[in-house]
Amino acid sequence: MTNYDSVDIFTDVGVATRPDPFIEHLRSKGPATWLRPDVVAVTDYATGLAIFRDEEHYSTVNCTFGPMELPFKVEGDDITDLIEAHRDQIPYGNLILNQDPPHHAKSKGVLMGIITPKRLKENEEFLVTLADRQIDEFFKDGKFEVITQYSQPFATLAIADLLGVPEEDRPTFKTLTGSLPGEIGGVAPEDVSSNPLAQIGIFFFKYIEDRRANPQKDVLTDLALQKYPDGTLPSTVDIVTAATFLFGAGQDTSVRLIAAMLRYLAEDQELQQRLRADYSLIPKFTEEVLRLEGTAKATFRLVKKKVKIGDIEVKPGTSVMLMIRAMNRDGKRFENPADLDIARRNSQEHVAFGRGIHACAGAPLARAEARVTLERLFDRTKNIRINEAKHGPANAREYNYWKNYLLRGITELHLEFDPA
Ligand code: HEM
Structure with missing residues (x-):
């Protein structure tokens, strides 16, 4: 039996x-527990929710990388100003997800x-055609x-359409699907030529420069x-960063949600038939899959000001693993x-999309992608089943998941169906 006290997550x-x-x-140890001297893990819903909503004590600057060596010496009971003074030295510190108020609101x-x-x-409307x-x-x-x-090209082209990428460039975007997370962390490759997000950034740089010089009647x-709330025009780089971030944040997340939903339905024919008979159950089912198999297993916060989590006193500079x-x-x-349980009354209270000021900006898109996918597949097929030649018989299925502590995702899902 695994000794979980000695496991390094x-x-x-x-x-x-x-x-x-x-x-x-971890849960058996209390709402929050030390994972190592610099990291507290929170498993309790109410405790975690309060942290998601507390920008005064917590920063998201470590959200992408998790525990990291800070580029400054932690001193005093409040490191808010130190974080801001060193933000440029923190990897991805200026991405929207890692920004704190007031810059984040901008x-x-x-x-x-x-x-x-x-x-x-x-x-x-386009998602239906795309599906x-x-x-x-x-x-x-x-x-x-x-x-x-299905889901990788679908999710990429869904965002391409949302941002108004011209039709002629979409076949190229379809090939620029997100990089897989690393073995255990989740860092994109540095080399621009092999980094799909960097290549998408190059496209958007050209689009934005072109449309600023020659405005047209289009989404681009x-x-x-687009102006900041104070009326100033963002730099081209700021817009490119925002657009590229949407591809990064919205690709693998939706891709794996769709796969998780289809796995549940292919494994449970009765549930599949209930949904086929009543499409209004699809949103409830989606929320339950998000709750149980949401792509983000965890996220991080950095303690800015001395705080208490459960019974634990936590000092500034500590990472909190939500x-x-x-x-x-x-x-x-x-x-x-x-x-x-699709009859569960409070499924939507899940925190698969986070909460507070950083709550997922793409949640409506992810939900629409999920719904349209199931509706189109249900309309066109009779019975979606697991491909047993690939995953083994019902009593001995084999599925592989990402070896990643932050993200949950099945690596492959092979299905079969009969046409409707
Ligand atoms: C099943 C699909 C998805 C899941 C599970 C998911 C999950 C999350 C979570 C947990 C956060 C908050 C992280 C935190 O507070 O630490 C987040 C933020 C974000 N997500 Fe998603 N996401 C999904 C789909 C998408 C899509 C499709 C897009 C874009 C098209 C997107 C764009 C974003 C953005 C921009 C943020 C940052 C918001 C901010 O910092 O204010 N996400 N997402």
Whole structure:
């Protein structure tokens, strides 16, 4: 039996691929517990939710990388000013997710100016066409691998459409799918030629410069002329960073959500038939899959000001690991938490999209992608099943998951179906 007290979550591949026993071990120690002298893990829903909403004591500057050596000496009970003074030396410190107030509000303003309800509605109409185009590619085979043949190109082109990427460039975008997370962390390759996000950035740089010089009646022009809430025009780099970030944040996350949903449905034919008979159940089902198998298993905060988490006194400079998956499976919040229950009344209280000022800007898109995918697949197929030649028989299935402590994602999912 694994001795979880000696396990290092940051390097242990077993815990990365099978996180739940370790999560329950941590939970048994209290709402928050030390993982190492510089990291506190939070498994309790209420405690974590309060931290998500507390920008006064916590910074997201370490959100992408987790525990890291800070480029300054931690002194005193409040390091807010030290973080700001050294932000440029912190990897990805200026990304929207890693920014703190007041700068974060400026960046979020630009982002929400791009992802408007009107744009989302137009985008949703396109998602139907896009789903059908992807399904056409494998329909005659009666089988497909979900990630490479459906959800990866679908999620990439969904964001490309949201941002108004011209049709002629979309085939190239389709090939620029996100890089897989590393063995245990989640860092994109540095080399621009092999980094899809850097290549997407180059496209957007050209688009923004061009539309600022020659405005047209299109989404890219709206994007290029987007202003900060104070009326000033962002630099081209700021817009490119925001657009590129959307691809980074919205690709693998939606891709793996779709795969997780299809795995549940292919494994449970009765549930699949219930959803096929009543499409209004799809959103509830989606929330339950987000709760149980949301792509972000955890995120980080850096303590700015001395604070108490549960009974633990925590000093500035400490990393807090908010264990999203543990919070979403907290039995004090969700009855029979490990069960997927589409009749559950409070599924939507899950924190798969985070909470507070950094709550996921792409949540409406992710939900629309999930719904449109299931509706189109249900309309065009009769029974979606696990491909047993690939995953083994019902009593001995084999699925592989990312060996990553932050992200949850099945690596491959092979399905079969009969045409409707
Ligand atoms: C199933 C799909 C998704 C999941 C599970 C997910 C999860 C998350 C989580 C947990 C956060 C907050 C992190 C934190 O506070 O530490 C976040 C933030 C964010 N997400 Fe998502 N996301 C998904 C899809 C998307 C999509 C499709 C997009 C864009 C098109 C997107 C864009 C963003 C952005 C821009 C932020 C940062 C917001 C801010 O800092 O204010 N996400 N996401």
